[in-house]
Amino acid sequence: MQSDAVYSVPRLTATVTTxxxxxxLWVLVGVSLVGDVVTTFLGLHLGLSESNPIARSAIDGYGLVGMLVLKAAAVGVGLCCRPLLPRVYQPIVPAGLALPWLIASGINIYMISTVV
Structure with missing residues (x-):
């Protein structure tokens, strides 16, 4: 069976600039950072433990301030390295910060749900 009909495919007309x-992505970094910190401390309050040894040391030694300094250092490294990339690739930096923190927040939420 053949058809000579022309089919049009709907396309999105919005363009997303770099x-x-x-x-x-930077907003997502902020949201994921807050989500990770809040769910981490909620989990610790409920009796869970931090599995990241560096974060565990920072939290054990300095509490919330230690965790925030650790997060600020990660964002600072990202901000310092970002100009080294061509403009088109610079969104990789916030994506690389946000993704692990989003995953950690999801894991934290799951773990919290197992003890509540």
């Missing part, structure tokens, strides 16, 4: 993507 700066729009970059802005969205």
């Amino acid at each position: 700066s729009d993507l970059d802005r969205f």
Whole structure:
């Protein structure tokens, strides 16, 4: 069976610029950072333990301040390294920060749900 009909495929007309993507990803970094810190401390309050040895040392030694300094250091390294990349690749930096923190938040939420 053949058809000579022409099919049109709907396409999105919105364009996403690199700066729009970059802005969205930095907001995602902030949200994921807060989510990770809040769920980590909630889990610790409920009797869970931190599995990351570096974060565990920072929390054991300095509490919330230690955790925030650790997160700030990671963001600082990202901000310092970002200019070394071509502009089109710079959104990789916030994506690389946000993704692990989003995953950690998800794991934390799961673990909290097992003890509540």
